[in-house]
Amino acid sequence: MSGIIRLHFELPGNDLMSAGEASSSVKKKLNQLGINPAAVKKAAIAMYEAEINAIIHAGGGTLAVTITKDRINIVISDHGPGIADLDLAMQEGYSTAPDYIREMGFGAGMGLPNIKRNADRLEIKSAVGQGTTVEITVFF
Amino acid sequence: MRIKEIAEILEATIEVQGDSLDLEVEAAFGSDLMSDVMAYVKDSVLLLTGLVSPQVIRTAEMMDIKAVVLVRGKKPDRCMVQLAEEKGITLLSTKDTMFVSCGKLYSMGLTGKGVRE
Ligand SMILES: Nc1ncnc2c1ncn2[C@@H]1O[C@H](COP(=O)(O)OP(=O)(O)OP(=O)(O)O)[C@@H](O)[C@H]1O
Numbered sequence A: 001m002s003g004i005i006r007l008h009f010e011l012p013g014n015d016l017m018s019a020g021e022a023s024s025s026v027k028k029k030l031n032q033l034g035i036n037p038a039a040v041k042k043a044a045i046a047m048y049e050a051e052i053n054a055i056i057h058a059g060g061g062t063l064a065v066t067i068t069k070d071r072i073n074i075v076i077s078d079h080g081p082g083i084a085d086l087d088l089a090m091q092e093g094y095s096t097a098p099d100y101i102r103e104m105g106f107g108a109g110m111g112l113p114n115i116k117r118n119a120d121r122l123e124i125k126s127a128v129g130q131g132t133t134v135e136i137t138v139f140f
Numbered sequence B: 001m002r003i004k005e006i007a008e009i010l011e012a013t014i015e016v017q018g019d020s021l022d023l024e025v026e027a028a029f030g031s032d033l034m035s036d037v038m039a040y041v042k043d044s045v046l047l048l049t050g051l052v053s054p055q056v057i058r059t060a061e062m063m064d065i066k067a068v069v070l071v072r073g074k075k076p077d078r079c080m081v082q083l084a085e086e087k088g089i090t091l092l093s094t095k096d097t098m099f100v101s102c103g104k105l106y107s108m109g110l111t112g113k114g115v116r117e
């Protein structure tokens, strides 16, 4: 693979039907590029969890991807309510998801810890009332 | 075990054929919580769930799950069918409950491997 690939997606808020479409496209791209399956899976899991979070907790946002020879960098940004206590949010089982999200099979408080487990590098910046940016890197 | 055999054991209807009914799976995971599927599944397993939602198919796609069984007689809605067709994921529906479905498949040799401890 030569050069740098950049992809950009809008994540429409409160549209759970299309939630995951961006991650699906990126996963397809990584597979086309012949990236090793273990790395593709790690990136797919982390990206999908963050995409769902931006849609259900923050009313949508954007997903920007940079793929280079040795890594994928994924930045998911939103202008939602932000996360007041990030240490608490990172704990397994902590969730503020409303009931209708639970009915869709999400909201168990497993997402952020799962992102951490799968990302080789993770940086989360969040400010209450301003929004959240999650930056995930996976090395190939 | 081939997906075709799984359908027979569960007397399941084939709602979406998917890429192939001859695919082999060794292990399965049963859950109505997609959060847990995302967090626990490692390898390519069979997913059993009572949840009818397009996010079941999305989750399957992300986790390299090639076949999904809807338990307790649940039928997929149009949205789920459409997405499964698009992604080549097999979708089965059985009248058996989660417990009975898992019991039958386990006793026929499917394992709980492929899941994070
Ligand atoms: N982008 C975000 N904006 C605002 N709050 C967020 C965001 N992402 C996560 N949170 C907060 O952190 C909590 C924990 O997130 P996490 O992804 O671990 O669990 P969840 O989304 O509630 O459930 P699950 O991921 O298991 O479906 C959320 O319930 C929410 O309060």
Ligand SMILES: [Mg+2]
Pocket: A049, A052, A053, A107, A110, A111, A112
């Ligand atoms: Mg989440």
